[in-house]
Amino acid sequence: MIFEEKIIITKSDNQTQNLGFKFSKKITPPAAICLYGNLGSGKTTFTKGFAKGLGIKERIISPTFVIVREHEAKKSLFYHIDLYRIENEKELKKIGINDLFLEKKAIVLIEWAENLDNLLPKKRWDIKFEQIEKNKRRITITSNF
Ligand SMILES: Nc1ncnc2c1ncn2[C@@H]1O[C@H](COP(=O)(O)OP(=O)(O)O)[C@@H](O)[C@H]1O
Ligand SMILES: [Mg+2]
Numbered sequence: 534m535i536f537e538e539k540i541i542i543t544k545s546d547n548q549t550q551n552l553g554f555k556f557s558k559k560i561t562p563p564a565a566i567c568l569y570g571n572l573g574s575g576k577t578t579f580t581k582g583f584a585k586g587l588g589i590k591e592r593i594i595s596p597t598f599v600i601v602r603e604h605e606a607k608k609s610l611f612y613h614i615d616l617y618r619i620e621n622e623k624e625l626k627k628i629g630i631n632d633l634f635l636e637k638k639a640i641v642l643i644e645w646a647e648n649l650d651n652l653l654p655k656k657r658w659d660i661k662f663e664q665i666e667k668n669k670r671r672i673t674i675t676s677n678f
Pocket of ligand 1: 544545579662
């Protein structure tokens with residue numbers, strides 16, 4: 534069941550970061566946030582603002598090669614995951630993604646959540662990113678709980 538759906542159009546990198554910042558204020562651990570959308574659609578940009586909102590000062594970069602980056606936030610542990618290069622469920626299990634979803638203090642944000650397949654947690658936020666013009670993005674936020 535979908536309890537909430539919001540569509541936001543952003544017109545700059547900055548607006549997308551601000552949206553991430555504001556969204557972070559709604560989130561308390563444990564939480565799973567699944568980001569969908571093509572390369573360059575704004576997932577990491579959103580995540581930068583989101584992390585800032587959690588009080589994280591470290592630089593946020595796409596963890597494409599390491600797959601998971603852990604950042605200590607004020608009241609949570611923030612796991613930033615990028616599944617761009619994940620090929621199958623076996624690799625996902627190796628990362629221990631299931632265990633992360635069970636951590637009480639964890640806020641888990643996943644770029645390329647398309648690749649989660651059967652491991653998508655039931656209770657989660659889904660955020661879809663679409664590029665509609667060079668600097669314009671349509672961002673659709675839904676909660677599944
Ligand atoms: N409205 C916008 N929202 C987000 N990014 C934008 C926007 N307009 C332009 N951009 C640019 O698009 C790119 C988005 O890249 P990124 O956030 O890394 O995407 P992804 O993580 O989805 O691959 C950045 O270079 C950013 O500056
Ligand atoms: Mg990215």
